[in-house]
Each structure stands twice: as structure tokens, then as C-alpha cells.
Amino acid sequence: MDWKPDHEIEIVAGTPPGGGLDRTARALLKAIETHDLLEVPVHVKNVPGDGARNAWRYMDEHRGDPHVVSISHPNLTTDRLVGLATFDHRDYTPIAMLYTEYIAFAIHDDAPLRDGAALIDQLARFAPRTRIALSTALGNPNHIALARLVTHAGAEPKAPIVRVFDSALLAVADVVERNADVAAVTAASTQSALSSGKVRVIGVSAPQRLAGTLAHVPTWREQGVDCVVGAWRGVTGAQGIGASHVRFWEKTLRAVVATRTWQDELERDGLSATYTDAAALRRFLDSERTEMAAALRELGLLKEPAG
Secondary structure, three states, rough: OOOOOOOOOOEOOOOOOOOOOHHEEEHHHHHHHHHOOOOOOOEEEEEOOOHHHHHHHHOOOOOOOEEEEEOOOHHHHHHHHHOOOOOOHEEEEEEEEEEEEEEEEEEEEOOOOOOOHHHHHHHHHHHHHHHEEEEOOOHHHHHHHHHHHHHHHOOOOOOOEEEEEOHHHHHHHHHHHOOOEEEEHHHHHHHHHHHHOOEEEEEEOOOOOOHHOOOOOOOOOOOOOOOEEEEEEEEEEOOOHHHHHHHHHHHHHHHOOHHHHHHHHHHHHEEEEEEEOOOHHHHHHHHHHHHHEEEHHOOOOOOOOOO
């Protein structure tokens, strides 16, 4: 039977307001409200902390409730693989992938490092003294992208000094405050500091140059480094919701990604549309888990087999 919500919807974001997962939730909310896609009120519920894992514990409190959905991301898989969590995507209900965001490497605007080649040279000569700010967990796509650069430089992937923050905005602030040499964060997270002239982005882990304000930034492939790593964003439901609930959300989210409002958000932040429905997403997540396990094994971070 068809289902539709009969009371308020919560979109859960595992980062504080302004953080990467929050931006996804706010863009989703904006498209829903602008185009009257739901007949009930909708709000964003921020549940930050513990590398966004608090949000999944919050979802555990809403088992079987289709009125509560969470913004999902690769950390849900990698956190389990590196031993930071006892749960992963198989413990919830994947509904849809919305887009993929690539990793930007940001440095202070007046840093002695002028470009990607200079960073690779520093990693080759001084990797153990290079300070990196990451969000939101070890072993996530940001960390894997960093490892690709360090390996290309001929250094040990675990050599740099890595500090992990609960929000990409805090990682960028660490560079602005000169406590880190480089921030490896999702590209949109650099926009504010970039527009105010506080940081420069010297490379992105995208297969081709991004649109918008980062269009001038070369990819790592252009700079001779095999580093194409993306961080997808999606929507996941609680454990125990039914097929009719998933169908409702798929229909709603397909309507969202078709709106001009949503497409403008993607274009503004240089995001790549990769909408995928639930069945295909589950297959992707199983495949991604195997690939992530291999990358984490190289980093010496793998705690659980990929099976």
C-alpha cells in the first residue's frame, strides 16, 4: 500500500549548522519547501559530535519510523572498517544517493606552499612534519585522498601529523589559524574562507575541474597524481522501515533533484549530480565497502575484514 507522512518530518544532520552534512540537509529542506513537495512540516535536526556518529545513534531511537531520515555519507562504512563504530550502512535503510562531492586541499592564503607540486615536494621531504586537518574521521574519503598524495610523494601514508575535527569548517579554521599546513575537506566547505581570501585551494580530487568558484583549481590528475576520490551524500532511513516508506522517499527525492532550486545548489558548490535509487545504492555500498577496505589496509587502519 502507498504511504505518506502524517506528521512532521525530521532530516537529521550529523554536523553542526554550516557543516557538510548540514549543508546537504538544508539544501534538501530548501527544495522541498520552495516547491511544496511535502504536505507536512519539515525541519533539520542537527545531532553533531563523535565524528557524526551521534546522528546514527539518534536514528537508533527511531527504528521503524519513516518520518525521520538522515543524511548519509561514506563514513558510515569506513567508521566500521577502522573500528570507530559497531554499525554501518547494513544496519539502516539506504534510500538514495543525491550527489558526490570531491576533496579540496586548502592552504593559508600566504603559505609558502604555492601549488600542488610544492605540497608533493614537502610531503616527499618532510611528511612527518606536515600538519593536516581532516574532517570528520580517520579513514574517510578525505583521509584516503590524502594517502594517495603521500604515497605519490614516496612517503609512508601514515607519516603526516593528522588532526581530526567534527566539522570541515573547523578543519579549515585550523589552517586559517596556522595550526595546520593543509586542510583536506569536501570542496564546498572551503567556500567561505576562500571568498574572504583566507585560504587557497591547490588541488581537488575530482575526475575533472569543478564548476563555480573552484573552476580555476587543477585536479590532482592534471598535476600528475592519481587521486580521484569522492564523498557521496545521500538519504538513509532508520532500521525497520518498509518498502512503501522507501518508495515514498524515492519518489520525493526524485522530485527534489529535478527542481531548479536543487540544481542551482549543486552548481554553486561544484557538486556532481549522482542520484541513485535504493536498490542500486545498496549494490554500490557493498562494492564501495570492498574498495574502502583495500584503501584502508594500505593505510594500516583496517580493523574489520570487508566481508
